[in-house]
Amino acid sequence: MKHLKRIMTIIVALTIVALMIPISAMAATDTVDFEDGNYDAFFLRMDSDSDNSILSVVELNGSKALKVDVQDANKTPKIQIQVSDLVNSKKLDQIETIELDLVIENPENSPVGENYGGIGNFGEGHYPNWSQGEDWSIIDSEKSISSVTKLSRTFSKASEKFRNNVKSSYVLMKWMGNTNDMYIDNVRFLDKDGNPIELKVAEAEAMANTADDSIDNANDNTADDSTDNANDNTAEELPETGNNILIIIFIAVAAVIILFCVIIFMKKSRLNKSNS
Ligand SMILES: [Ca+2]
Numbered sequence: 001m002k003h004l005k006r007i008m009t010i011i012v013a014l015t016i017v018a019l020m021i022p023i024s025a026m027a028a029t030d031t032v033d034f035e036d037g038n039y040d041a042f043f044l045r046m047d048s049d050s051d052n053s054i055l056s057v058v059e060l061n062g063s064k065a066l067k068v069d070v071q072d073a074n075k076t077p078k079i080q081i082q083v084s085d086l087v088n089s090k091k092l093d094q095i096e097t098i099e100l101d102l103v104i105e106n107p108e109n110s111p112v113g114e115n116y117g118g119i120g121n122f123g124e125g126h127y128p129n130w131s132q133g134e135d136w137s138i139i140d141s142e143k144s145i146s147s148v149t150k151l152s153r154t155f156s157k158a159s160e161k162f163r164n165n166v167k168s169s170y171v172l173m174k175w176m177g178n179t180n181d182m183y184i185d186n187v188r189f190l191d192k193d194g195n196p197i198e199l200k201v202a203e204a205e206a207m208a209n210t211a212d213d214s215i216d217n218a219n220d221n222t223a224d225d226s227t228d229n230a231n232d233n234t235a236e237e238l239p240e241t242g243n244n245i246l247i248i249i250f251i252a253v254a255a256v257i258i259l260f261c262v263i264i265f266m267k268k269s270r271l272n273k274s275n276s
Contacts, residue, residue: 030196032187041085051075065185092162097190103183117174124167
């Protein structure tokens, strides 16, 4: 009976720890990982040549990402990332680099082929004025969904840098030529030393409130298709965010401890029986 109580205490303690792991991981505040389904700071920039893409958060191999469903091969999808909605307005002048994961998918299941684009930055009142970074390219003549490409663009000249308290944005574009879709994940803003800048915590809390709606929409429309495609093609290559590894380690350790306790308990019982 004493042992049974001990085992129960250990199980309860481990359960409490398990419940705490996801909460602490959700508190990471330097990466937009879309795990809460919110993408309020990401929207279409509509110029005369812009594609009227459809944005949603979908599951891509165990991690949620922002999907840009491109509609017209003769238009340019332009995703405006409102940095001033994500980073404290007093820290905007520290940002020099934007970093993000990009995946390209051919919705017709043919190879993604050649895809090119760019990242630019600008602020209200032309502080900074439009400044475009080096172009990016993702080329794959075999797979219908590309591997993850980490894009990183630095804008470090004084004329290119954001100013504090000024509405500021990055714009990610894919040049026209195909209707390949884009998946964006793990967006970070780095300072001149390459350190990630904290996102507004209050913003993260607001995100949680609207998460349910976005996830529902995403699941209804495109989650199943995307997940299927992702699993078929690049299951092992796409990064997983969250704490799957931590949870697996935890479950393994818990199982070993419980097994150990059960063995001791059984041995003791047998000993007691043979003594009596
Ligand atoms: Ca993610």
